[in-house]
Amino acid sequence: MKNIIFFLLLTNLLLSQDFQTPLEKSAYTEVTTFKNLESYVKSLNKVSKYIEVDSVAQTVGERTIHFVRISKKGFKKEKNKITILISAQQNGDEQGAKEGALLFLKKFANRELDTLLERVSIILVPQVNPDGSEINNRNNSNQIDISRDHLLLSQHEAHALHRLFFTYYPEATLDVAEYYPYTKNWEFYGYFRAPEIQYGTVTNINMMEELRALSEKGFLPYAREYFEEKKISFDEYLIGGPPGRGRIRKSNGDINELIQNFGVMNTFSILQKGINGKELFIENIERRAKVQAEGIEAFVKFCYMNAEYILTVVNHGRGTLKDLRNPGKVALRMEHYQGEDTTLSMKVITLKDSRDTLLSVSGYYPVMKPVLEIEKPYGYLVSQSDNDIVDVLNKHGI
Numbered sequence: 135m136k137n138i139i140f141f142l143l144l145t146n147l148l149l150s151q152d153f154q155t156p157l158e159k160s161a162y163t164e165v166t167t168f169k170n171l172e173s174y175v176k177s178l179n180k181v182s183k184y185i186e187v188d189s190v191a192q193t194v195g196e197r198t199i200h201f202v203r204i205s206k207k208g209f210k211k212e213k214n215k216i217t218i219l220i221s222a223q224q225n226g227d228e229q230g231a232k233e234g235a236l237l238f239l240k241k242f243a244n245r246e247l248d249t250l251l252e253r254v255s256i257i258l259v260p261q262v263n264p265d266g267s268e269i270n271n272r273n274n275s276n277q278i279d280i281s282r283d284h285l286l287l288s289q290h291e292a293h294a295l296h297r298l299f300f301t302y303y304p305e306a307t308l309d310v311a312e313y314y315p316y317t318k319n320w321e322f323y324g325y326f327r328a329p330e331i332q333y334g335t336v337t338n339i340n341m342m343e344e345l346r347a348l349s350e351k352g353f354l355p356y357a358r359e360y361f362e363e364k365k366i367s368f369d370e371y372l373i374g375g376p377p378g379r380g381r382i383r384k385s386n387g388d389i390n391e392l393i394q395n396f397g398v399m400n401t402f403s404i405l406q407k408g409i410n411g412k413e414l415f416i417e418n419i420e421r422r423a424k425v426q427a428e429g430i431e432a433f434v435k436f437c438y439m440n441a442e443y444i445l446t447v448v449n450h451g452r453g454t455l456k457d458l459r460n461p462g463k464v465a466l467r468m469e470h471y472q473g474e475d476t477t478l479s480m481k482v483i484t485l486k487d488s489r490d491t492l493l494s495v496s497g498y499y500p501v502m503k504p505v506l507e508i509e510k511p512y513g514y515l516v517s518q519s520d521n522d523i524v525d526v527l528n529k530h531g532i
Contacts, residue, residue, distance in 0.1 A: 153243040162420040191294035194275035195265035205255035219304040226266020228312035234426020235260035253441040285390040300531035312410040323376035334371030334405035336397030338387035377495035400451030465504035
């Protein structure tokens with residue numbers, strides 16, 4: 135009887151705990167160090183039977199890249215259930231991404247989101263670039279921008295994400311990052327873009343059309359409504375400008391970027407961009423972290439609601455990649471073009487009086503078209519002695 139009472143008391147105590155992240159414990163005055171992140175993540179092993187902590191790589195600075203598995207029944211493929219791979223802080227000076235990922239994990243520690251595990255399993259890497267984060271530097275210890283290394287996979291950090299991809303074959307991926315709007319060009323123009331959160335979609339046209347439609351006609355409208363209800367300013371992720379001085383367009387389609395690379399393998403892939411601080415460090419970190427956590431939750435909930443459709447479309451799309459009977463064409467080079475509507479309303483803040491306003495701009499280039507296509511070959515002959523090519527192919531699971 136005493137053992138039962140002790141067990142019940144312990145269970146209630148664990149359920150009532152608030153597993154504060156290191157950022158919260160500092161009252162939002164200090165970003166989470168690698169040592170504190172490692173300690174916090176490892177502690178989650180003990181609080182939920184659905185959470186497992188593992189590691190996938192070691193950095194040049196001898197820091198471990200940890201990842202967290204969150205699942206109810208493991209990661210075997212099931213009907214109507216998908217796997218989601220979430221990565222945060224590829225760039226070391228985007229602290230809000232890491233802090234948001236930890237706040238999201240906290241919700242599972244507190245058992246607030248367990249119902250989502252009926253249709254999704256999650257692999258989450260809360261900090262891809264611990265070396266850069268420790269010194270608040272964009273690049274890793276080799277001074278390489280990890281977020282542009284997803285073709286050659288020359289760095290341990292980028293390779294680690296692809297190893298996870300080919301281990302778990304997620305149907306959906308989310309890359310959590312931050313953007314910096316306070317550029318000289320926009321300052322000269324008198325405005326800067328400042329949505330608290332933005333989502334970017336796969337623009338590489340080699341991804342199947344059904345997934346593109348899911349992103350643009352399904353997920354983005356859902357996100358706009360979701361954040362409006364949460365009173366969080368949101369917009370689609372666009373780059374370039376300011377108006378009249380540069381094209382306004384969506385992301386490049388280059389497969390050296392993570393979501394483009396995963397996207398051309400017919401994965402439902404999204405880029406999440408929260409706003410960074412002006413000094414690229416701790417300014418407004420509480421709000422930044424909470425918005426990032428809300429964004430991750432929004433994406434996972436969308437996947438939960440659409441799990442069956444995502445699973446069906448991704449499985450079909452990946453099957454067509456292997457179908458040698460109808461190879462089709464592959465776009466090698468693409469360019470941004472204007473569509474039927476060349477104007478766009480952008481959410482901006484006036485530099486003069488920090489006032490939110492909508493700016494109608496022309497010169498919007500939302501359409502991606504091929505400028506060089508080839509017939510997809512049936513295969514390639516690669517010499518075993520060509521070590522560089524063989525090494526890259528092996529890293530991509532080929």
